[in-house]
Every structure is written in structure tokens, then in C-alpha cells.
Amino acid sequence: MKRTLNCNGKLFVIEQPIVMGILNTTPDSFFDGGKYLTETEILSQAGKMISEGASIIDIGGQSTRPKAELISVDEELKRVIPVIELVHAKFPDTIISIDTFRSHVVKKAVNAGASMVNDVSGGTMDTEMFATVGSMHVPYILMHMQGTPQTMQQNPVYENVVNEVKQFFLRSLQLLKAAGVNDVILDVGFGFGKNLEHNYSLLKHLADFSIFDLPILAGMSRKSMINRVLKTTPEQALNGTAVLNTIALINGASILRVHDVKEATQAIELFKQYHAAR
Numbered sequence: 001m002k003r004t005l006n007c008n009g010k011l012f013v014i015e016q017p018i019v020m021g022i023l024n025t026t027p028d029s030f031f032d033g034g035k036y037l038t039e040t041e042i043l044s045q046a047g048k049m050i051s052e053g054a055s056i057i058d059i060g061g062q063s064t065r066p067k068a069e070l071i072s073v074d075e076e077l078k079r080v081i082p083v084i085e086l087v088h089a090k091f092p093d094t095i096i097s098i099d100t101f102r103s104h105v106v107k108k109a110v111n112a113g114a115s116m117v118n119d120v121s122g123g124t125m126d127t128e129m130f131a132t133v134g135s136m137h138v139p140y141i142l143m144h145m146q147g148t149p150q151t152m153q154q155n156p157v158y159e160n161v162v163n164e165v166k167q168f169f170l171r172s173l174q175l176l177k178a179a180g181v182n183d184v185i186l187d188v189g190f191g192f193g194k195n196l197e198h199n200y201s202l203l204k205h206l207a208d209f210s211i212f213d214l215p216i217l218a219g220m221s222r223k224s225m226i227n228r229v230l231k232t233t234p235e236q237a238l239n240g241t242a243v244l245n246t247i248a249l250i251n252g253a254s255i256l257r258v259h260d261v262k263e264a265t266q267a268i269e270l271f272k273q274y275h276a277a278r
Contacts, residue, residue: 003254007115008115012095012115016272019255020055021049021056021261022221023060024060024061025037025059025079025083042083042086049261050094053261053264053268056255058097058257059109060080062101077108080105095116096115097114097115099120107136110138116138116140118141119141123172123175133181139183139184142172142185143188143192144188161194161198162205165189165202165209166211169186184214185216186209187216188209188218189219191219191224196229203218203220203251210252216252216255217255218248220248221241221245221260222234226241227240238260241259241260241263242264
């Protein structure tokens with residue numbers, strides 16, 4: 001289904017599944033922390049992801065791995081704003097997403113060249129987030145998380161994880177509409193306040209979220225939901241990521257958020273061929 005997003009005045013059309021490439025500027029992310037800190041490293045990785053098929057580059061400065069240390073707003077700005085400016089100047093036609101749960105960072109990031117907001121907290125960690133996004137006229141990725149990154153994996157409990165995430169989306173979408181946010185992407189939040197069974201239940205029932213008639217983002221790249229089953233490490237989890245990405249595509253995902261763009265693009269190409277077969 002064709003979907004058009006207003007990215008700060010630029011129309012972005014999603015007709016087929018697309019790839020969002022992850023560019024972390026953190027020293028402590030679970031997989032690629034500390035890899036992309038110099039201008040050369042940043043531009044090289046961004047260029048590589050774009051050449052391999054990434055339609056969106058997601059830039060984040062606050063690690064959201066379980067029990068990650070919370071950094072100050074100033075430190076987060078110091079990590080992400082120069083990177084956004086650098087990537088936007090070099091690749092002006094590429095959509096840049098700011099991965100943050102802070103509205104102040106959103107304002108600065110959009111002014112620096114970002115045109116999408118990826119908020120792991122779904123607006124629960126900053127009461128100004130929805131109003132800020134509405135005033136900036138950019139798409140918002142609404143993700144479900146139980147708790148905070150510091151507490152989310154201590155003992156996540158649901159009566160029915162699929163229904164509870166649906167209810168969260170329903171409430172949040174009403175608030176977003178009231179705040180003037182017109183373009184929303186849904187993310188069920190794999191690994192954010194969910195145990196292994198919760199994650200696989202959400203993946204199995206991902207198609208259920210099509211009732212909202214919105215793009216669905218799947219972010220499972222190299223996560224523990226792979227490693228705990230296969231007894232692998234994040235560094236060994238590329239094949240497992242590709243398998244789960246393929247399942248997500250079959251179940252309706254529109255966007256794959258990944259560290260490895262080439263392999264995700266290949267999964268999409270094979271899915272498209274499969275989908276077109278009679």
C-alpha cells in the first residue's frame with residue numbers, strides 16, 4: 001500500500017518495504033558503540049548504508065540498551081547535532097531520523113536537518129514530545145516500551161502483550177492527533193520491556209497491527225531475542241536477524257531498522273519476489 005509522509009516539507013513515499021540504517025554516536029550501544037565517532041567514520045558508514053539501499057538514516061546519541069546510563073541533554077546534543085549536520089550536508093536527499101525521547105533534542109535535530117522522530121518511549125518520558133513533533137511537521141515513530149531503558153527488562157509482565165500494545169497505540173494515536181501529528185509509524189518495541197515470549201508473540205501477531213492502517217517498523221537487529229534462542233552474540237546474529245526480518249515482512253512490516261543494510265535490502269528483494277508469485 002502506498003503511503004506518503006510529510007518530512008518537514010519534503011514528501012516521502014513508501015510503496016514497498018524500506019530499510020532504516022542505524023548510525024549510533026554512542027560509546028556504549030550494545031552492538032556498534034564507539035565505532036562511528038570521527039567525521040570520516042560517520043560519513044563512510046552513512047554513505048555505505050545509503051549505497052546499500054537505506055532510505056532513512058537513524059541517528060542516536062543516547063544508548064537505550066537495558067540499564068544504559070542516562071546522559072544529560074547537553075551531552076546528547078553534543079553527540080547528535082554535529083553528526084546530523086554532517087550527514088545532511090553530504091547526503092541532502094536522504095531522510096534523517098533523530099532517535100531520542102527528549103523534545104528539546106527533537107527541536108535542535110530538526111533544525112539541523114533531521115526530518116523524522118524515533119522515540120523509544122512513545123512520549124512517556126517527555127510530556128512535551130507530542131506537541132513538539134506536531135509543531136515541527138515531521139513523522140513520528142511511536143514505539144511501545146514498558147518502563148524505561150533502566151528498568152524495562154527487570155520483570156516485564158503482561159496479561160496479553162498484543163492487546164496491551166494495541167491499547168497503548170490507540171490511546172497514543174488519539175493524543176498525537178490532538179497535538180497535530182499527522183504522520184505516524186508504529187513500532188511494537190521488540191526488546192523494550194518484553195521477555196522472549198512477549199517478543200515472539202508480537203512478531204507472530206504483527207499483522208494484527210494493520211488495523212491502524214499505518215506503516216509498521218520492525219527493529220530486531222542483532223537483539224537478544226535472537227541470541228537467547230540461538231546461543232549467539234550480537235556479533236554472530238546477522239543470519240538470525242535476516243530470518244526474523246523476513247518473518248516481519250511477511251507479517252506486514254513496512255520498515256526494517258537494522259545495522260546491516262545490504263542484507264536487509266536483500267531480504268526485501270526476495271520477499272517482493274515471493275509476494276509477486278502466483
